[in-house]
Amino acid sequence: MYVLGISCYYHDSSAALLKDGVIVAAAEEERFTRKKHDSSFPLNAITYCLKSQGITIKDVAHVGFYEKPFLKFERVLSQHLEMFPKSFKTFLSSTPSWLNEKLRVLRTIRKKLKYTRGVMFIQHHMAHAASTFLPSPYEKAAILTIDGVGEWTTTAWGVGEGNNIVLHEDIRFPHSIGLLYSTITAYLGFSVNNSEYKVMGLAPYGDMNRETNPFYKKLRKVIDIKEDGSFRLDLSYFIFHYADRMPSKKMCKLLGGPIAKRDTTMTKRHQDIAAALQLVTEEVITKLLISLHKKTKLDSVVLAGGVALNSVYNGKILRSTPFKNIWVQPNASDGGTSIGVALYIYNTLLNKKRVYHLHDAYLGPSYTTAQVKRFLDKNKINYTTFASDKELVETTAKLVATNHVVGWFQKGMEWGPRALGARSILASPCNPEAKELLNEKVKHREKFRPFAPVVCEDDALTYFESDKPVPEPTDFMLMVYPVVKKWRTAIPSVTHVDGSGRLQTIRRAQNPLYYDILKAFGKHTGVPIMINTSFNIRGEPIVCSPYDAYKCMMGTGIDYLVMDKFLIKRDDNPQDKWDSEQYAKD
Amino acid sequence: MKSFLLGFKKGFKLFSENIALIVNVVLLTFVYVIGIGITSLVAKLFGKHFMAMRLDKKKKTYWEKLELKKESMDSYYRQF
Numbered sequence: 001m002y003v004l005g006i007s008c009y010y011h012d013s014s015a016a017l018l019k020d021g022v023i024v025a026a027a028e029e030e031r032f033t034r035k036k037h038d039s040s041f042p043l044n045a046i047t048y049c050l051k052s053q054g055i056t057i058k059d060v061a062h063v064g065f066y067e068k069p070f071l072k073f074e075r076v077l078s079q080h081l082e083m084f085p086k087s088f089k090t091f092l093s094s095t096p097s098w099l100n101e102k103l104r105v106l107r108t109i110r111k112k113l114k115y116t117r118g119v120m121f122i123q124h125h126m127a128h129a130a131s132t133f134l135p136s137p138y139e140k141a142a143i144l145t146i147d148g149v150g151e152w153t154t155t156a157w158g159v160g161e162g163n164n165i166v167l168h169e170d171i172r173f174p175h176s177i178g179l180l181y182s183t184i185t186a187y188l189g190f191s192v193n194n195s196e197y198k199v200m201g202l203a204p205y206g207d208m209n210r211e212t213n214p215f216y217k218k219l220r221k222v223i224d225i226k227e228d229g230s231f232r233l234d235l236s237y238f239i240f241h242y243a244d245r246m247p248s249k250k251m252c253k254l255l256g257g258p259i260a261k262r263d264t265t266m267t268k269r270h271q272d273i274a275a276a277l278q279l280v281t282e283e284v285i286t287k288l289l290i291s292l293h294k295k296t297k298l299d300s301v302v303l304a305g306g307v308a309l310n311s312v313y314n315g316k317i318l319r320s321t322p323f324k325n326i327w328v329q330p331n332a333s334d335g336g337t338s339i340g341v342a343l344y345i346y347n348t349l350l351n352k353k354r355v356y357h358l359h360d361a362y363l364g365p366s367y368t369t370a371q372v373k374r375f376l377d378k379n380k381i382n383y384t385t386f387a388s389d390k391e392l393v394e395t396t397a398k399l400v401a402t403n404h405v406v407g408w409f410q411k412g413m414e415w416g417p418r419a420l421g422a423r424s425i426l427a428s429p430c431n432p433e434a435k436e437l438l439n440e441k442v443k444h445r446e447k448f449r450p451f452a453p454v455v456c457e458d459d460a461l462t463y464f465e466s467d468k469p470v471p472e473p474t475d476f477m478l479m480v481y482p483v484v485k486k487w488r489t490a491i492p493s494v495t496h497v498d499g500s501g502r503l504q505t506i507r508r509a510q511n512p513l514y515y516d517i518l519k520a521f522g523k524h525t526g527v528p529i530m531i532n533t534s535f536n537i538r539g540e541p542i543v544c545s546p547y548d549a550y551k552c553m554m555g556t557g558i559d560y561l562v563m564d565k566f567l568i569k570r571d572d573n574p575q576d577k578w579d580s581e582q583y584a585k586d
Numbered sequence: 587m588k589s590f591l592l593g594f595k596k597g598f599k600l601f602s603e604n605i606a607l608i609v610n611v612v613l614l615t616f617v618y619v620i621g622i623g624i625t626s627l628v629a630k631l632f633g634k635h636f637m638a639m640r641l642d643k644k645k646k647t648y649w650e651k652l653e654l655k656k657e658s659m660d661s662y663y664r665q666f
C-alpha cells in the first residue's frame with residue numbers, strides 16, 4: 001500500500017511516499033526547481049516519489065496534507081479582526097494567495113495529480129509530532145513540537161506509544177518561540193525562515209553568560225516564562241501579528257538601534273543580542289523539557305518543528321534535563337512534515353504496526369552508474385573511471401588530505417537541510433586556510449560561520465565530548481558538542497570560537513564509501529575527520545542531479561568531483577560555459 | 587503587422603492585469619472595512635478578543651488544553 005504525504009504553501013514544500021509502512025522516497029521541491037525554500041505545490045517532488053517506485057497516482061491508496069487550511073485561515077482572520085485597522089496592508093497582500101491558492105489545495109491536488117479520491121488533512125503539529133515519533137526507535141516517548149505557528153498551535157507536548165499519538169496541551173499564536181527567534185533574526189538583518197541558523201552560529205561570539213550579557217535581561221522582558229516552561233510574548237515588542245515586518249519600534253529601542261541592514265558587519269552588540277536570544281531560547285526549552293519529563297516520566301524524548309534544528313541546544317538537552325534519550329528526524333522543520341503525514345495515515349489512522357525506523361537521510365533522487373556516465377559522455381566531459389571502490393576511497397582521501405576541495409556525489413540526495421555525505425563538499429580540517437578557501441572560492445558565506453566536521457561514529461568520542469552513546473540525531477548534524485581540547489588546534493577549520501563543533505557522525509551501514517574515506521583520510525593525516533559542507537553555492541539549494549553538481553563545480557573553486565565511480569577534474573574541462581559564480585546570492 | 591498584434595496583445599494583457607489588481611484592491615478594501623471592521627468594532631464593544639493578547643503574571647501556566655488524538659476517519663477529509 002502506498003501513501004503520499006504533501007506539505008506546501010508556507011516554506012520548503014515537500015513530498016514523501018510510504019510503501020507498506022516504510023518511507024521509500026522523500027524530497028523537497030526546491031531541489032528540483034532550484035529555488036531556495038520553494039513553497040509552491042511540490043509537483044516535481046511528487047513526480048520523483050512516484051517515479052522512484054515505478055507507479056502512478058492511481059496506485060496511491062491515500063494522499064494527505066500537512067495542515068487543516070480552513071483552521072489556519074480562521075486564525076488569519078482572527079488576526080485581522082483583533083488587529084483592525086492595523087492589519088489592512090497585510091490583509092491586502094495576503095488574502096489573494098489564500099483565496100487563489102491555500103484554500104484551494106484540495107482542488108489543486110486533484111487537478112495537478114489527476115487524483116480522484118479524498119485527501120486527508122492532518123493538523124500541523126500532529127504532522128510534526130508524527131514525523132519525529134513514528135520513525136523514531138522508541139516504543140514510547142515524550143513529544144515536544146515547537147515551530148513558528150501551525151493552524152493555531154506554536155508549541156505542543158504529548159506522548160507517543162506504539163502507533164498512537166496524543167498531544168495533550170499547547171500554546172497558541174501569537175505566542176511563539178519560533179517567531180521570537182525569527183523576529184531577532186530579522187532584527188539582525190538576516191532573512192526570516194532561512195537564516196535562523198546563522199544567528200545560532202553568531203551567538204558563541206557574544207557573551208553567553210546570563211549575568212553579564214547586557215541584552216539577556218532586556219530580552220527577558222519580551223517574554224513571560226512560567227516555571228513549567230509555558231510562555232507568552234509581550235506583543236508590544238512585535239508587529240508580526242499584523243504586519244509583514246517583525247520587530248516593533250519598542251523592540252528596536254530596547255535593543256538600542258534600528259533593524260540592521262542586510263550584510264551589515266556584525267559588531268559585538270549584534271553578537272551579544274544573538275547570544276541573549278540563544279540564552280532565552282535555551283531557558284524556555286529547558287524548562288519545557290524538565291516539566292515534560294515530570295508529566296510523562298519517560299526516558300526518551302522526540303522533538304520536531306523548526307526550533308528542533310537548534311543543534312547548539314540539542315547537544316545540551318541530555319545534560320540539562322532528566323531525559324536519557326533523544327531523537328530528531330533530519331528534516332525537523334515544516335519541510336519534514338510530509339513524512340509525518342504519510343506515517344500518521346498508515347500507522348495511526350489505518351492502525352498498522354510500525355515497521356520503519358529512519359536510519360539515514362538518503363531518501364532523495366539517486367542516479368545509476370549508467371545514468372551518470374550517460375550525462376558525462378553526452379556533455380563531452382573529461383573524466384576517469386575508478387577501477388574499484390578501494391581505488392575510489394584511496395584517491396579521494398588522498399586528494400582531500402593534500403588540501404584539494406572535492407565535490408562528493410553518491411547515493412540518494414539527503415532529506416532535510418543538511419548535506420550528509422550524498423551531496424557534500426569535502427575538505428581537510430587540518431588545513432588552517434581551508435575555511436578561507438572554502439568561503440572565498442565556493443561558499444561565499446559569512447566569515448563568522450564555522451564549517452562542520454564529519455567523523456565515523458566509532459571515532460566520535462575520541463574527538464568530541466559527545467553524550468555516550470552518541471545520540472542518533474548526531475548522524476543528521478543536529479547535535480553540537482565541544483571538540484576535545486587537545487584536538488582543537490589540529491582541526492581549526494571546524495572548531496567554532498567557543499570550542500564546539502557541529503559534527504556529523506557516520507556509521508558504515510549508512511554510507512560505506514563515505515565512512516571508508518574518513519578512515520583512509522585518518523591514515524594520511526592522523527585525524528579521521530573531514531570538513532563536510534553542503535554541495536551548493538550560497539543562496540542555491542543543495543545540488544540534486546549530476547548536472548547541478550557539475551555546474552556547481554565548474555562555477556566555483558571545487559577542484560575535483562567524485563560522482564558515482566567517476567573522477568572529474570575541474571581543470572581538465574572548459575569552464576566558461578558553466579560559470580555559476582555570477583549566480584551566488586544570499 | 588505581426589509585431590503590432592503581439593504588442594497589442596501584450597499591452598492588453600498588462601491592462602487587464604492592472605484592472606484585475608484594481609478590482610481586487612477595491613473589493614478587498616470593501617470586505618476589510620465592512621466585514622472585518624464592523625465585526626471587530628462590535629466585538630471590541632462587548633470586550634471580545636480573538637486572540638490571547640496579554641500577559642497574565644498571576645497565571646501559573648500558559649498551557650491550554652488540546653487533547654488532540656485519533657478521531658473518526660471522516661474528520662480527516664475535512665479541511666477544518
Ligand SMILES: [Fe+2]
Pocket residue numbers: 124128147148149150305306333334
Ligand atoms: Fe511547522
